[in-house]
Amino acid sequence: MRLGIPAKTHAFTLIEMMVAMATASAILGVTVTSSIALQRSFNSTDNYLATHTQQIRIVDFLARDVRRGLSVVSSVDEQTVQIQIPKYIIQAGDPEAILNPLLIGTPRSPSRAIVSRDYNINYGAAAPSFVQYKVNGASIERWEDGVRTTIASSTDNLLPQTIDTELANTEYTTTSITFKPISVADRSGTIVYATAYLRNRRRPPP
Amino acid sequence: MQTKKNTKETGNVLLCVLGTILIVSLIGATVLRNSTTRLNASSNQVRAWKEALSAAETGGDIGFAELRKQLSDPANQWAGWTPSGTGYGYVSPETTFGNSNLRARTGVETCYFDVSGAFHLGSNPDPNANNWYRVRSKGTAPLPNLKRTGMDDALTNDGLQHFAAIGSTQMQDITARGKGNSLLRKIDFQYDHFVATYGPNGDGLNKALVTASYAPSISRRVEQIVMPVTPFFDAAIKSATTFYGLGSAAWIDSYDSRNGPYDPTVKTNPNSLYYNDSRHGNVEIGSATATIMGTIYGDVATNGGNVTKKTANVTGTIDNNVPFTLLDYQMPDTSAWTYQSSPTNVTSTKTLTPPSGGTSGAPIYYVFTSISGALTVNPAVVGGNPVDTYVAIRVTGDISGGNAGVTVNPKVHLKIYFEGNISVKNNNLVNQNPSLANPYAGNLQFYGISPPAGTPQTVTLNPATPQTLAATFYAPSADVHENGNPDFIGTVVCKSFYSNGNISWHYDRALNDEGQLLDFRIASYVEDTR
Numbered sequence: 001m002r003l004g005i006p007a008k009t010h011a012f013t014l015i016e017m018m019v020a021m022a023t024a025s026a027i028l029g030v031t032v033t034s035s036i037a038l039q040r041s042f043n044s045t046d047n048y049l050a051t052h053t054q055q056i057r058i059v060d061f062l063a064r065d066v067r068r069g070l071s072v073v074s075s076v077d078e079q080t081v082q083i084q085i086p087k088y089i090i091q092a093g094d095p096e097a098i099l100n101p102l103l104i105g106t107p108r109s110p111s112r113a114i115v116s117r118d119y120n121i122n123y124g125a126a127a128p129s130f131v132q133y134k135v136n137g138a139s140i141e142r143w144e145d146g147v148r149t150t151i152a153s154s155t156d157n158l159l160p161q162t163i164d165t166e167l168a169n170t171e172y173t174t175t176s177i178t179f180k181p182i183s184v185a186d187r188s189g190t191i192v193y194a195t196a197y198l199r200n201r202r203r204p205p206p
Numbered sequence: 207m208q209t210k211k212n213t214k215e216t217g218n219v220l221l222c223v224l225g226t227i228l229i230v231s232l233i234g235a236t237v238l239r240n241s242t243t244r245l246n247a248s249s250n251q252v253r254a255w256k257e258a259l260s261a262a263e264t265g266g267d268i269g270f271a272e273l274r275k276q277l278s279d280p281a282n283q284w285a286g287w288t289p290s291g292t293g294y295g296y297v298s299p300e301t302t303f304g305n306s307n308l309r310a311r312t313g314v315e316t317c318y319f320d321v322s323g324a325f326h327l328g329s330n331p332d333p334n335a336n337n338w339y340r341v342r343s344k345g346t347a348p349l350p351n352l353k354r355t356g357m358d359d360a361l362t363n364d365g366l367q368h369f370a371a372i373g374s375t376q377m378q379d380i381t382a383r384g385k386g387n388s389l390l391r392k393i394d395f396q397y398d399h400f401v402a403t404y405g406p407n408g409d410g411l412n413k414a415l416v417t418a419s420y421a422p423s424i425s426r427r428v429e430q431i432v433m434p435v436t437p438f439f440d441a442a443i444k445s446a447t448t449f450y451g452l453g454s455a456a457w458i459d460s461y462d463s464r465n466g467p468y469d470p471t472v473k474t475n476p477n478s479l480y481y482n483d484s485r486h487g488n489v490e491i492g493s494a495t496a497t498i499m500g501t502i503y504g505d506v507a508t509n510g511g512n513v514t515k516k517t518a519n520v521t522g523t524i525d526n527n528v529p530f531t532l533l534d535y536q537m538p539d540t541s542a543w544t545y546q547s548s549p550t551n552v553t554s555t556k557t558l559t560p561p562s563g564g565t566s567g568a569p570i571y572y573v574f575t576s577i578s579g580a581l582t583v584n585p586a587v588v589g590g591n592p593v594d595t596y597v598a599i600r601v602t603g604d605i606s607g608g609n610a611g612v613t614v615n616p617k618v619h620l621k622i623y624f625e626g627n628i629s630v631k632n633n634n635l636v637n638q639n640p641s642l643a644n645p646y647a648g649n650l651q652f653y654g655i656s657p658p659a660g661t662p663q664t665v666t667l668n669p670a671t672p673q674t675l676a677a678t679f680y681a682p683s684a685d686v687h688e689n690g691n692p693d694f695i696g697t698v699v700c701k702s703f704y705s706n707g708n709i710s711w712h713y714d715r716a717l718n719d720e721g722q723l724l725d726f727r728i729a730s731y732v733e734d735t736r
Contacts, residue, residue, distance in 0.1 A: 023219055027226050034230045042237040049245045053387065056252055061390055068733045086732045088429075106409040109325040110431055110730060114718070116523065117440050117488055117505055121431050121730030149389065168527065199731035 047156070048181055054152035055177040055192040058133075058140055058160055061151050063196035065131050066173050071205040072198065074173065078161040081133040081173070084206060086123040095125065118169075118201060130206065135160065156181050157189070172197040247354040248387065251424065254347040255391040257306055258426040259733075261345025265312035266430050266728075268298055269341040273314065273432060273726050280539070290315060294327045295339075309419060312343035318719075321464055333566045333594075334619060334648055335719040336434035339726075344427045348420035353395045392736075394418035394425065400736065408734055431730035437680040437721040438648075438697045442487045442504065442713035445703040446532040446682060448495040453691065453708035456500035458487035460713040467644035468695065468712050473503045485521060487713050492530050500708075532682035532699065534656035537623055538722060543571035543598060554579040555609075560586045560595055569596035569621070576603035576626070578610050580634065585617035592617050599623070605630060614639050614650045621651045621722075627663060627684075628652070631670035632692040635677055645676035647696030648720040654681025654700075665700065667692075669707070678717065 012020070062081065066072055070084040090096050090103045097104045108123045122128075132143040140152040140160060152158060157180035164173045173196050180189035275283040287296035295315030302309050316337050318330035330337050392399060398418045405411045408427070418425075442458045443449070452458070459473040462483045473484035487504035494510035498518035505522035506513055509529040513520075544564055549556060551574045560570040563586045570586075585592035596619045604626035611634025614620050618639050637645040657663050663683050667675070669690030676695040679686065686700040691707030695714060 020218075024222070027222050031226050031229060035233055038230070038233045038237055042240065045237065046240070046244070049248075053245075053248045053252075057387060057390060060252070060255070064390070064733065064735065068731060086730075088732045088734065089736070102410075105404065107429070107734065111323045111325055112319045112729075113323050114440055114486070116525075117490065117507065119433060119729050123732065151389065168529075199728075201729075 044181070047154075051154045051156050051158065051179050051181070052190065052192075054140075054154060054158065055179050055190075058152050058158075058177050059175055059192055059194040061142060062133060062162065062173070062175055063194055066196040067199050069131075069198055070128055070200050070203045072164040072171055072173055073205045074162045074164045078163055079135050081162045081164075082205065083131040083133075084128040084203065085131055086121075086200075087126065087129045088123050090124075115203075120201065120203065127206065133160070133162075154179075159189075166202065169201050170198045171202045243354070250349055250351075251387060251391050251393060254306070254349050254424045255426070257304070257308055257347040258345045258424045259428075261304075261308035261310045261347060262343045262426045262428045262733075263345070264301070264303070264308070265298070265310035265343030265345055266341055266428060268301060268310065269312040269314045269339075269343065269430075270432060270726065270728065272296075272298070273339055273341075277723065277725065280542075292327060307348055307420075309346040310343065312341055315340045315342075321462070330719065332719070336436055336721075336723050338434065338729075339432040341430045341432055342427065343430070344425055346419055346423050346425040349393065349422040349424065353422045391424060393422055395422045397421075398425070400425065400427070404736055408736065427734040429730075429732050429734065430728050432726050433729040434719070434723050435725040435727050436719060437653075437699055437724060438678050438717040440486055440488055440713075440715075440718060441490045441699070442697055442711055443703055444490045444492075444532075444697070444699040445686075446492040446530075446701050448493060448702045448704075449489070449491040450497045451688075451703060451705035452500045452711065453706050454499050455708040456691070456705075456710065457503065458489065458500065458711040458713070459484050459503035460486035460488075460715055462715040463644060463646050464716050470710070483715055486715055487711065488522070490528065490530065492532070494526075504713075532701070533724075535653060535680065535682050537600065537655050540571055540598075540600075542568045544568060545571045545573075549574070551575045552577040552579045552581045552610075555582075556580070557582045557584060558597070559584040560597055562586050562595075563588065563593040564596040566596050566619070569598040569619075572597070572599045574599060574601045574603075577601055577605040577612070578607035580609050580611050580613070582613040582615065583618045583620055584615050594619065597621070601625065604628070609634070611635055612650065616640055619649050621653065623653045623655055625655045625657070627665065628654075629664070629666040629668065631668045632673045632675045632688075632690045633670040635667075635675050637676040645674075645695060646716065647676045647678050647714050648717055650677040651721060652677060652679045652681065653722060654679070654684045656683040663701075678721065680721065 065083045065085055068085055070086065073082045088107055090106055090108050092104050110121045110123055113120050113122060129145050134141055138153055139150045140158065142149045142151050159178040160175065162173050162175045164171055175194045177192045178189045272283060284296045287298050290297050290313050292315060295313060297313045298311055300309055300311045315327055316329050317325060317327050317340050318338055319325055396417065398416050401414055401416050403413065405413045442460065460483060461468045461472065462480065465480050472478045472480050475481060485503050487502055489502055489506050491508045491511060494508060496508045496511040496513055498506060498513055501519040503521050506520050507525045507528035511526045513524050513526060515524060556579060558581065562570065564570040583597055585595040594617050598621045601622060601624040605624055606627060606629040610630045613636040616639045635650065637647065637650040639649040640646060654663055654665065662685065663681065665679060665681055665684045665686045667688045667690060673690055673692030675692045678696045679698045679700065681700050684700050685702045686698055688705035688707060688709065691709050694709055694711045697713055697717060
């Protein structure tokens with residue numbers, strides 16, 4: 001006598017199960033591995049691009065200040081830059097603000113003086129604002145009259161270098177920002193270069 | 207035993223693989239989309255931020271070009287511009303240009319600096335002085351596509367303050383607003399943040415919530431101070447080529463006639479209020495051939511010379527690396543001047559009394575073939591009273607002869623444009639405006655029109671007593687010889703200079719803003735980074 005087994009109630013054999021489980025495990029493994037790899041890739045790419053953006057930001061910050069600056073001095077190790085910029089906006093505590101607090105936050109009218117056979121246009125009787133760029137650990141900081149702003153920060157190697165070159169009446173800076181991603185050890189780094197000229201007549205540094 | 211194959215189970219593995227590929231592809235696509243979108247947004251903002259400055263500086267260039275029409279096309283200056291709200295200048299129409307549809311607009315306002323150096327809006331109250339200009343420009347670059355933040359500048363509720371009210375100490379530059387890239391690049395996503403926070407002029411007035419001209423967009427603002435280039439600025443003697451002089455016992459110093467007559471004791475009296483005014487007897491030489499003698503209470507500049515403090519007594523600095531050039535001088539546009547057809551020359555003693563006073567920009571204008579006699583210029587009389595009178599004389603030939611000379615009476619402001627040569631005695635150039643005791647050199651100005659190339663032009667001032675001479679000479683093509691040892695008040699700008707007399711030479715600092723407008727120059731640049 002033969003037992004008729006309905007096809008709909010057939011179970012998988014052990015071999016089929018093992019093959020199916022092995023295949024599923026392999027697929028799952030590939031999926032998980034791929035996901036993790038892609039996630040890492042995403043993080044690396046995002047971090048790379050974000051740091052690249054910071055490279056550009058540092059250069060742009062520096063160029064903006066140099067362009068409106070009155071003098072630029074870079075340190076011997078090229079890691080620190082000091083810039084004098086016109087004190088264009090009246091701040092709380094400035095002499096004009098003490099006399100008339102309503103002037104706080106308004107643009108300052110210039111004054112003029114003749115120095116070394118040419119005009120100097122000054123904003124405010126006091127000294128110009130003093131801006132300093134420097135590296136502090138993994139951060140690049142901009143200090144303006146004692147107020148600090150972190151303009152870039154990365155755990156990757158972000159190395160700014162600036163050289164200033166004086167000409168007869170002007171001056172320019174050549175800046176390079178090197179970015180060496182720690183996630184890609186064998187790379188020598190990506191460098192962004194920039195050159196910026198003083199728009200104003202160069203003055204002696206403080 | 208045979209089992210029956212279940213055909214419905216075929217293809218499961220293929221489906222699983224396809225599903226996996228789909229999932230992995232979606233993840234990959236998401237990675238790429240996120241990264242590229244954020245990078246593109248950041249890159250776009252970087253581009254727009256830089257282009258906004260380019261647009262703002264283009265606005266400045268437009269303003270500068272319009273100012274220079276004062277020299278080249280005064281009739282059409284400010285055509286199409288509208289008066290500014292302050293009443294002291296004009297605002298340009300908005301200019302759209304470039305592939306990115308950048309927009310530029312600029313405002314030019316007339317201003318001046320008083321004796322103390324303080325800034326004032328409006329025209330200089332001294333009609334003989336040239337005006338300065340304040341040029342404020344705004345450039346806008348649109349940010350096409352959706353309103354997105356960049357890589358790291360999304361403002362989140364992180365407990366930090368990203369905005370500062372006007373007037374707060376946190377306004378100090380970049381701490382005022384933003385985070386990440388927004389510290390630097392201030393994007394107007396919907397409203398113009400500058401007008402909303404600081405007002406349209408940045409002075410805290412008329413703050414309003416107005417939609418940005420493009421949304422989103424980035425705007426940048428620059429302020430430039432434009433100065434007139436004038437012929438007599440801060441130099442007692444300026445020679446484009448060689449220089450020899452003065453006598454070993456001579457001196458060059460300076461003073462400011464607006465503070466009273468020249469006082470010879472000031473230059474050696476540091477306690478004097480005007481001591482600083484006495485140390486601008488500068489000598490500028492555009493070549494290396496420089497023989498400096500006497501005492502110079504000021505600076506010396508040469509172009510490659512070897513002047514040291516051992517060869518002359520120079521109280522100021524010596525800079526042997528200051529090249530400059532003097533362009534040929536041409537007769538200015540006379541179309542607005544009031545021409546008088548007679549007289550046409552001065553061969554003997556002659557007195558001019560103009561019919562009206564004229565103005566600095568539209569003087570009473572005479573054309574002489576030569577001056578070989580003594581010319582006296584009186585002020586015009588209006589209503590029985592002498593009035594300030596502005597006279598311009600063009601001499602197509604020489605000013606020379608034993609009696610040749612010019613006397614300027616009080617209230618007369620005389621400019622002589624000569625095409626030939628000058629050879630006169632020092633004492634035949636008499637400047638009595640405002641007084642003989644305290645004459646102002648700017649009231650007797652000589653301009654040497656450059657002859658064709660290769661044709662020499664000379665200015666020779668010969669000895670005679672008494673010898674007080676108050677005048678200015680701007681003759682960039684002339685060889686100047688001062689053969690006497692007069693008390694000279696004023697300045698000489700020339701091609702070459704020679705003098706061996708023991709002259710006491712006083713540059714008048716009131717001349718700084720005076721004289722024929724030669725050109726404009728940008729003296730200052732500052733960006734409003736708020």
